[in-house]
Amino acid sequence: MDKALLGTGTFTGQDPIFRLLQQYRQDQRPYKLDLGIGVYRDHLNRSPIFAAIKQAEQWRVDNEEDKAYIGPLGDIAFCQAISELALGQTLAQTLSQRIAYAQTPGGVGALRLAFELLKSTNPDGTLWVSDTTWQVHHPIAEGAGLPVNTYAYYQRELGRLPFTDLLEQLMAAKAGDAILLQAGCHNPTGLDFSLEQWQLLAELCQQKQLLPVIDMAYHGLGAGLEIEQQGLQLMAKSLSELILCYTCSKNFGLYRDRTGMVMALSATPEHRPVLEQQWMQLATQHYFTPPAHGASLVKRILQQPALRTLWCEELEAIRQRLITIRLQLTKALSAAIPQRQWDFLLQGSGMFAMFPLSSVEILALQSHHAIYIVDNGRVNLSGINEKNLPVLVAAIAERITDTELEELENAAAI
Known part of the structure; x- marks a missing residue:
């Protein structure tokens, strides 16, 4: 073939969220924590299948008649x-x-x-x-x-x-x-x-x-x-x-x-x-x-009324867990890092929040603590549970303290 047909286009860049996921998967540290990819995680860090979905799938297996x-x-x-x-x-x-x-x-x-x-x-x-x-x-x-x-x-x-x-x-x-x-x-x-x-x-x-x-x-x-x-x-x-x-x-x-x-x-x-x-x-x-x-x-x-009721109950349990995480995280971060405001966690809802962390702090959390956060500061709150919450808060406090000390030293040098 005289002329290359493949690999000659312009590459516009990879989705930063999936790039972060690849970095997380390649990390061999056993204590690593993924707070980046936007998938709901339960308290055991699983992305569970709804019981209502399981029942509907069984119904489909039993009743589906074609694949047209x-x-x-x-x-x-x-x-x-x-x-x-x-x-x-x-x-x-x-x-x-x-x-x-x-x-x-x-x-x-x-x-x-x-x-x-x-x-x-x-x-x-x-x-x-x-x-x-x-x-x-x-x-x-x-x-x-x-x-x-x-x-x-x-x-x-x-x-x-x-x-x-x-x-x-x-x-x-x-x-x-x-x-x-x-x-x-x-x-x-x-x-x-x-x-x-x-x-x-x-x-x-x-x-x-x-x-x-x-x-x-x-x-x-x-x-x-x-x-x-x-x-x-x-x-x-x-x-x-x-x-x-x-x-x-x-x-x-x-x-x-x-x-x-x-x-x-x-x-x-x-x-x-x-x-x-x-x-x-x-x-x-x-x-x-x-x-x-x-x-x-x-x-x-x-x-199907019974399945709908079950699904609503499961969805509400997820919603309540996210509210609980916001409450616990606000309390812990406010105690550990009082110099920054954390009330935005209580003002928001759902899976995500934007943490007031610099790009330097986000990279330090990844390199020093194996904590993966999207580069704009977005945190998937569902990835936080009772086991890793204290670890996360301690790591953020350490990185913020280090950054603030460095800023003070730089200011003094000037």
């Missing part, structure tokens, strides 16, 4: 069940004639289809994303060809920024632009909008003719299933159009089974068939048909 393709739009009954879970049954049924669904390979698949729909319907539009967000949001948008701007949300030194800063920056958005909003358990900060702020966002979208794209990735892990519906419900009642991206990875534990949904609320029932065709075309271009397994399990759980 399910089509580009996937399992519509699953999508309808998820829309009722996200919106509430009454509102979902009220809006059903205006909703176009597609089952997707996880939340990433949902976001990619949503972003490509935005690009195809408004080539000149811009996607507005919070200045601190899930690190994969940007490459998904870039892959779809969407220009991205950011709005004020969080700074490491200040924490959650004033909501007025967010509104002021979004005044620069033009009609037809889209704004990406996280429904709850904000990744990576854990700091969410209040209902009053959701109302102001809805009014802004009406005023500026902006399209909200709502990412619902941790439904039920923060304030609870019903409370976390409220922002989305308010938007759906107030606006003629929106997009919802939903994943079952966290709240059903179906990470590797890639179970998600994208939903577009159209302005009129007449627009729905057009959107369905667009979802179908986009899905066909990428994967043709989504995986059936996870969706069939979720549908079974949501449609």
Whole structure:
């Protein structure tokens, strides 16, 4: 072969979260601690399979009759069940004639289809994303060809920024632009909008003719299933159009089974068939048909009362454990490192929080203590348990003390 065809493109860099995971796996120290990858861990550091999922899987084994393709739009009954879970049954049924669904390979698949729909319907539009967000949001948008701007949300030194800063920056958005909003358990900060702020966002979208794209990735892990519906419900009642991206990875534990949904609320029932065709075309271009397994399990759980009750109990136990970790960690860190503020842990919800650690401190935790944290300070709180919490707090205290002493020495030398 005269000309090389492989390995000649431009490498744009590896996802920092999965790079961190690779480093963790290569670390041979027996006491290493992974607080980076966004997978729920129980008190034994396992990513457990829900008992409700186990029962649904057994039902599937006993009752599945074929393995045929399910089509580009996937399992519509699953999508309808998820829309009722996200919106509430009454509102979902009220809006059903205006909703176009597609089952997707996880939340990433949902976001990619949503972003490509935005690009195809408004080539000149811009996607507005919070200045601190899930690190994969940007490459998904870039892959779809969407220009991205950011709005004020969080700074490491200040924490959650004033909501007025967010509104002021979004005044620069033009009609037809889209704004990406996280429904709850904000990744990576854990700091969410209040209902009053959701109302102001809805009014802004009406005023500026902006399209909200709502990412619902941790439904039920923060304030609870019903409370976390409220922002989305308010938007759906107030606006003629929106997009919802939903994943079952966290709240059903179906990470590797890639179970998600994208939903577009159209302005009129007449627009729905057009959107369905667009979802179908986009899905066909990428994967043709989504995986059936996870969706069939979720549908079974949501449609079978006893399984749904069991699932809700399991999800609530996870939610309560995360609350307990936040309380215990706040108490321990406040006692060990009183010179820094830790109240943000109690203000937030869900699996993640942004620790006020410098890049030097984060690297030192990794190299000296085998504690792995994402380079922006995001900590997966579910990886903390009664056994490793004292070790973690002692390590953070040591690294912070060392950094502050070095800063004092440098200042004295100057």
